[in-house]
Each structure stands twice: as structure tokens, then as C-alpha cells.
Amino acid sequence: MGDQGIIALRALLDMQQEDILRRAVPTVFERRNTLLRLKQMLIDHEAEFIKALVSDMRRPAFEAFSFEIALLLNEIEHVCGSLRKWTKPQRSYQFKFGYIEAIRAKRSPYGSVLIISPWNYPLQLALMPAISALAAGNRCVIKPSEHAAATSELLQKVVSQTFPPEVLSVVTGDRQIAKLLTTLPFDLIFFTGSGETGKAVSQQAAMQLIPVILELGGKNACILDETGFSPETIREIVWGKFLNAGQTCIAPDTLFVHEAIYKRTLLEIGAALVEFYGEFPKDSKDYASISHYRHFQKLLHFMEQGKVRQGGAYDADELFISPTVITDIQPGSSILREEIFGPILPVIPYSNLEALLDQKMIQRDALVAYIFSKNEQHISLIQKYMRSTTVSINQVIHHGANPRIAFGGVGRSGHGSYHGKAGFLAFGYEKTEYNAYRYLHVSDKFPPYTDQDMAIVRKFRKWLL
Known part of the structure; x- marks a missing residue:
């Protein structure tokens, strides 16, 4: 890829990250609408996707629908039906000596997510993590496998027709494109593939302190x-x-x-x-x-x-x-x-x-x-x-x-899980709003400290800290 291509990839990421800063985190309503548009895209182009899958791997049409399209449709419906419950903030209150703690915790999206998907289920394994990422409020760039060229090219075409690039985009190309993408400052990388390539992705991400979810294989x-x-x-x-x-x-x-x-x-x-x-x-x-x-x-x-x-x-x-x-x-x-x-x-x-x-x-x-x-x-x-x-x-x-079972590995088979609620949690982090409502000024916590202050802390530590 020449300099112009590199500039274009960086511009795509900048566009997504600028959109994140410019707009608020998508509401539940907006996320559901995005997922429903993805669902409709799959329905509208079902025959084309099956044809592409048959072309890439001589996949039986029954398997192409059942293990690619149907799984994605089921996942979208499950996520849309549960999203409001998952996004509901968790609130708690604690009485302390001199003040009341009010804690409000909610999931927050990482930002712009890179998804690198393999060739064996080229549609499902490209879009399944994207469903989780979009449900969590992220933007996505998908790099599908070059070994499933027909499916990858069709996916790029229909995604570009359905979504603005600052929300969801597909980038096609060979492994050099994937390697280049991992050098860009995405907020999270999701990789599905071999253990050796997973190590390389993880090492590259570590250089930029980018969190990684790895879905690898293993001898089952x-x-x-x-x-x-x-x-x-x-x-x-x-x-x-x-x-x-x-x-x-x-x-x-x-x-x-x-x-x-x-x-x-x-x-x-x-x-x-x-x-x-x-x-x-x-x-x-x-x-x-x-x-x-x-x-x-x-x-x-x-x-x-x-x-x-x-x-x-x-x-x-x-x-x-x-x-x-x-x-x-x-x-x-x-x-x-x-x-x-x-x-x-x-x-x-x-x-x-x-x-x-x-x-x-x-x-x-x-x-x-x-x-x-x-x-x-x-x-x-x-x-x-x-x-x-x-x-x-x-x-x-x-x-x-x-979709109710977390899908993921441990050790040599990867780390991190997705599908359903596990995916919603994996593609976000917990963000806490902490408020302290003071009703009494306590000066003993400030220096200089006395033996009496130490005695009070020992006796009332649960209510003081």
C-alpha cells in the first residue's frame, strides 16, 4: 500500500475518533436503530451473501445461512431485546461519618474498534463482534480476510451503502493492510485467527497500550x-x-x-x-x-x-x-x-x-x-x-x-469473551460517577495527626473510609 492508502486509513480512524469527541455516546435508541439497520442489511442481501460464501468456499447454502446469517440475526434480536437492561446505570449509596457516598456506575464505549476477522466464517466472524461493539456504543473498522474475497468485497460494498464511515466501515486488502491497521491508535483491537498471528497483533497493540481481545483456536x-x-x-x-x-x-x-x-x-x-x-x-x-x-x-x-x-x-x-x-x-x-x-x-x-x-x-x-x-x-x-x-x-x-453463552478462550485459545451480554461488557469499560454529600466537617483526617486520630480510625474505619 502506498502513502495515499496509509493516509486514507489514518483519515478513516481520525474521522471516527473526531465523531466520538463531537457527539455524545449513542443512546440506547440510537444503538438499537444501528443494529436494526445491520439486521435489515443482512435480510436485504441474504441471497448475495450466500452466493459469495458458496463462491469462496463452496459452502452449502444451508450452512451459509444457518451458521453465518441466521446466527447474526439471532444475535441482533437478542441484543436489541436486552440492551436497555444492560445499559441501565448501577446506583449505590453508603453512609460515612460526615458524608453520604452516591455511586453511579455505567458502561462506557472504548471508542473506535478495529476488528480483524478470519476466512472460515467470513461473514459471521466479521459482524458478530461488530454487533457487540455497536451495542456498547463504539464505532468500528472491520478488516475481513483476503482468503474470502467474494464475501469481503460484498461486505465492504453493502456496509458502505448502509452506514456512514464514521460509524461502521470495512477495509479490504491483504495481511499487510491488517498489519498496518494494527499500528494505528485504535481504542480496542478484536482479533480472530491463529495463535501466531494473535501474538503479533498483541505485541503490536502492547506498544501503544491498546487493549486486545483474542479469539484463537486450539485442539478441542x-x-x-x-x-x-x-x-x-x-x-x-x-x-x-x-x-x-x-x-x-x-x-x-x-x-x-x-x-x-x-x-x-x-x-x-x-x-x-x-x-x-x-x-x-x-x-x-x-x-x-x-x-x-x-x-x-x-x-x-x-x-x-x-x-x-x-x-x-x-x-x-x-x-x-x-x-x-x-x-x-x-x-x-x-x-x-x-x-x-x-x-x-x-x-x-x-x-x-x-x-x-x-x-x-x-x-x-x-x-x-x-x-x-x-x-x-x-x-x-x-x-x-x-x-x-x-x-x-x-x-x-x-x-x-x-447468544446467552459467553464465547471465548483462555490461555492458548485466547482471552476475552463476546456474544450477548459478554460482548456488551467486553467492548466497554465501567465509568463511575462519585458524589459525596457532606453533612459534617471532619477535620481529624488532615495533618498533623495525633494518637487520638489513629485510635478513631482504628475503631470507626468502616464509616470513615
């Missing part, structure tokens, strides 16, 4: 014990794993199966894959492709690290990798350490759950942990072991679509 273990097996369970796991060709940050990464049901599980997985995608998944209209070639190559490397039990077909020209199940993975393989983020499911047998946890094969701070079980002791053991913000029992994926 899925544990299936001997009490949790059923054909229905396997269908749930297979659906969650291969949704969007496995390119979902909360997809089950690796399946750990009790040895007593290991062979039956492999057979049921195979049957479910044929049921969902047919004998030739490449011909299925219900199965997505890989987003870009570099990620495609990484997935092929993962596939070589175990024995292929199901699938294994691929086509580089179409960025296609069939739903693949692998077993017999060699210890130390990178697929056991790194997030897969694709349609490859390692299935690993275990004999004892406590022993499995002792082997440290399960990432404790993954984005989510899944367990399918009827054994309360096993469930309790996983809940105690995991540091993840969510442990999902006998279900996959669904928690991420619920």
Missing part, C-alpha cells in the same frame, strides 16, 4: 467413553467435525474413544460419512472445500501422519479433501500438537480416562472440550481437568450459537 478434545456410545452420538460428532470441512474453531479436533467401543465407533463413523456425503463426497453439494492452498498443503501433511481408515482423497485444483479418518498416529507427530482445522479426524483409543489425562495429550486450555458420557464421575473429571471456558456434554457446536 472429544472424549467418547463406553457409556456414551450410540449411533446418534456418532452422527453428532461427525456432523460437528466435518461441518464447513472441519474449518470451525470449535469443531472436535481429535476423538478419544474407549477401547471397548473403538471398532464399533470406526464403523459408525464410516456409515455416518456415507449417509451425510455419499460414496463420493466431491460430488456432494453439502460439503465445503478448503479455503486456500497454503492451508490445503498443511492438511495433506497431517494426513500422512497416520493410517487412513476412511477418505483420504484430495484434489489440489479444487482445494478438495474428502472427510478423512486416521488412526495409528506415531507419537510426536505434529497432528497431535497442532490444531487441525480441517476434515481430518484422528481417532485414538484409550483404556482409562485418568491415565489418558495423565499422558497430557489433551490441551487443557483449548477453546472447548467435549465429552459424551453417562458416567458422572468421568464428566466431573473432565470438568476439573479442563481450563477451557466451555465443557460441552453430549453435544457439539451448539453452545457457540447461543
Whole structure:
């Protein structure tokens, strides 16, 4: 990007920040109107967005609507219905010796927020944090992924037609544009993506003391014990794993199966894959492709690290990798350490759950942990072991679509949460108005101090301080 482009980006940020200084914090009515305009934009351009998502990743139209547009519409409706309650100031009064404290605390927006979104859900993960940011009273600049070019370009077009740039704007371009944006003095940065890029964003923000919310990934273990097996369970796991060709940050990464049901599980997985995608998944209209070639190559490397039990077909020209199940993975393989983020499911047998946890094969701070079980002791053991913000029992994926559940990571899977009220809180800070109504002048708090003053403080500290 040349100097003119840099100047344009800085001018956009200046425009938003000047508007923040010139105008008061948006009222609840104004925020709701902004969100409802966003909702109407999604409704009016639904067919165009679905077409763009299909173009970018061969996304099935059903998935494009359900996991991009429908989730956003549900989030907007939930936020609009709750916003007045969330923004209501919290008041408290305390009687002190000589005065009355009156405290009024309310959420205040940070100002201008930069949102850097990924390619796997290019519409949802661009606008979901924007909903939270706008609900909290901020202005936003969104940088969508260049690996979802059709969706990104359409989003830029319709946002510019719907909102003034000082409220919401979309900037397209490659990773250099994203890197440049992180050098500008935004008031908050929200990043969704890989851990390595998240570190770079965090380091750049730290140089300017800009707060950051990081939504990263992780190896989401899925544990299936001997009490949790059923054909229905396997269908749930297979659906969650291969949704969007496995390119979902909360997809089950690796399946750990009790040895007593290991062979039956492999057979049921195979049957479910044929049921969902047919004998030739490449011909299925219900199965997505890989987003870009570099990620495609990484997935092929993962596939070589175990024995292929199901699938294994691929086509580089179409960025296609069939739903693949692998077993017999060699210890130390990178697929056991790194997030897969694709349609490859390692299935690993275990004999004892406590022993499995002792082997440290399960990432404790993954984005989510899944367990399918009827054994309360096993469930309790996983809940105690995991540091993840969510442990999902006998279900996959669904928690991420619920606006009443905070969505976020801890440790290597990120920090900070959003969706619903969690997002409203994350994109603002508490601002306090403190008033002291004096009814008695107390001179003993001023120097010089005496032993008697110390004795009074010791005796009446709760009422003095």
C-alpha cells in the first residue's frame, strides 16, 4: 500500500475518533436503530451473501445461512431485546461519618474498534463482534480476510451503502493492510485467527497500550467413553467435525474413544460419512472445500501422519479433501500438537480416562472440550481437568450459537469473551460517577495527626473510609 492508502486509513480512524469527541455516546435508541439497520442489511442481501460464501468456499447454502446469517440475526434480536437492561446505570449509596457516598456506575464505549476477522466464517466472524461493539456504543473498522474475497468485497460494498464511515466501515486488502491497521491508535483491537498471528497483533497493540481481545483456536478434545456410545452420538460428532470441512474453531479436533467401543465407533463413523456425503463426497453439494492452498498443503501433511481408515482423497485444483479418518498416529507427530482445522479426524483409543489425562495429550486450555458420557464421575473429571471456558456434554457446536453463552478462550485459545451480554461488557469499560454529600466537617483526617486520630480510625474505619 502506498502513502495515499496509509493516509486514507489514518483519515478513516481520525474521522471516527473526531465523531466520538463531537457527539455524545449513542443512546440506547440510537444503538438499537444501528443494529436494526445491520439486521435489515443482512435480510436485504441474504441471497448475495450466500452466493459469495458458496463462491469462496463452496459452502452449502444451508450452512451459509444457518451458521453465518441466521446466527447474526439471532444475535441482533437478542441484543436489541436486552440492551436497555444492560445499559441501565448501577446506583449505590453508603453512609460515612460526615458524608453520604452516591455511586453511579455505567458502561462506557472504548471508542473506535478495529476488528480483524478470519476466512472460515467470513461473514459471521466479521459482524458478530461488530454487533457487540455497536451495542456498547463504539464505532468500528472491520478488516475481513483476503482468503474470502467474494464475501469481503460484498461486505465492504453493502456496509458502505448502509452506514456512514464514521460509524461502521470495512477495509479490504491483504495481511499487510491488517498489519498496518494494527499500528494505528485504535481504542480496542478484536482479533480472530491463529495463535501466531494473535501474538503479533498483541505485541503490536502492547506498544501503544491498546487493549486486545483474542479469539484463537486450539485442539478441542472429544472424549467418547463406553457409556456414551450410540449411533446418534456418532452422527453428532461427525456432523460437528466435518461441518464447513472441519474449518470451525470449535469443531472436535481429535476423538478419544474407549477401547471397548473403538471398532464399533470406526464403523459408525464410516456409515455416518456415507449417509451425510455419499460414496463420493466431491460430488456432494453439502460439503465445503478448503479455503486456500497454503492451508490445503498443511492438511495433506497431517494426513500422512497416520493410517487412513476412511477418505483420504484430495484434489489440489479444487482445494478438495474428502472427510478423512486416521488412526495409528506415531507419537510426536505434529497432528497431535497442532490444531487441525480441517476434515481430518484422528481417532485414538484409550483404556482409562485418568491415565489418558495423565499422558497430557489433551490441551487443557483449548477453546472447548467435549465429552459424551453417562458416567458422572468421568464428566466431573473432565470438568476439573479442563481450563477451557466451555465443557460441552453430549453435544457439539451448539453452545457457540447461543447468544446467552459467553464465547471465548483462555490461555492458548485466547482471552476475552463476546456474544450477548459478554460482548456488551467486553467492548466497554465501567465509568463511575462519585458524589459525596457532606453533612459534617471532619477535620481529624488532615495533618498533623495525633494518637487520638489513629485510635478513631482504628475503631470507626468502616464509616470513615
